[in-house]
Amino acid sequence: xxxxxxxxxxxxxxxxxxxxxxxxxxxxxxxxxxxxxxxxxxxxxxxxxxxxxxxxxxxxxxxxxxxxxxxxxxxxxxxxxxxxxxxxxxxxxxxxxxxxxxxxxxxxxxxxxxxx
Amino acid sequence: xxxxxxxxxxxxxxxxxxxxxxxxxxxxxxxxxxxxxxxxxxxxxxxxxxxxxxxxxxxxxxxxxxxxxxxxxxxxxxxxxxxxxxxxxxxxxxxxxxxxxxxxxxxxxxxxxxxx
Numbered sequence: 001x002x003x004x005x006x007x008x009x010x011x012x013x014x015x016x017x018x019x020x021x022x023x024x025x026x027x028x029x030x031x032x033x034x035x036x037x038x039x040x041x042x043x044x045x046x047x048x049x050x051x052x053x054x055x056x057x058x059x060x061x062x063x064x065x066x067x068x069x070x071x072x073x074x075x076x077x078x079x080x081x082x083x084x085x086x087x088x089x090x091x092x093x094x095x096x097x098x099x100x101x102x103x104x105x106x107x108x109x110x111x112x113x114x115x116x
Numbered sequence: 117x118x119x120x121x122x123x124x125x126x127x128x129x130x131x132x133x134x135x136x137x138x139x140x141x142x143x144x145x146x147x148x149x150x151x152x153x154x155x156x157x158x159x160x161x162x163x164x165x166x167x168x169x170x171x172x173x174x175x176x177x178x179x180x181x182x183x184x185x186x187x188x189x190x191x192x193x194x195x196x197x198x199x200x201x202x203x204x205x206x207x208x209x210x211x212x213x214x215x216x217x218x219x220x221x222x223x224x225x226x227x228x229x230x231x232x
Contacts, residue, residue: 037223050218050219100172106159
């Protein structure tokens with residue numbers, strides 16, 4: 001079973017529209033971390049945000065905002081007033097801590113295209 | 117401040133051969149993780165190294181092995197290459213700050229491995 005599910009494979013929006021990327025995760029751990037990464041066409045994964053399982057406070061950073069809800073095991077990402085530079089593949093990831101390290105699970109990604 | 121560097125950037129091998137990929141972590145980081153990213157997929161966790169030992173391993177066969185050196189750099193070795201090993205191999209580094217505290221990983225640009 002997938003640990004991290006990103007049901008939206010591809011999304012296209014017109015510039016300045018808002019867009020929400022969905023992420024649903026599965027874990028039996030009580031302590032875990034969730035991440036969002038952006039992968040532009042150049043290929044390098046760029047870290048966007050980290051959230052631990054005990055902090056359900058939503059966060060806003062400029063045009064980006066994240067909605068973490070443990071009750072639905074979701075960690076959704078919203079881009080407000082999208083720009084062409086936001087075009088990329090976005091990955092949600094889950095990290096479970098083990099005694100000797102961390103296991104990481106990435107979703108399959110959502111490809112976002114912002115049309116000018 | 118040097119980020120994560122990987123070499124080579126591209127590599128072409130034939131089935132049955134062996135390959136070694138290299139990674140230097142971001143300055144100040146001591147933990148290295150390796151991922152395989154097939155085209156159109158999310159990164160799949162191969163393993164994680166800390167203090168020169170493999171700490172966690174994903175669902176990959178023993179043909180995939182690694183090493184971490186005292187300067188924290190790391191190598192990924194793949195033996196008996198298969199066509200299905202063609203992928204982008206990503207190295208990520210982070211700083212270990214204690215069990216259960218998953219710091220964000222910083223990724224390199226990856227090595228594109230093609231198997232003919």
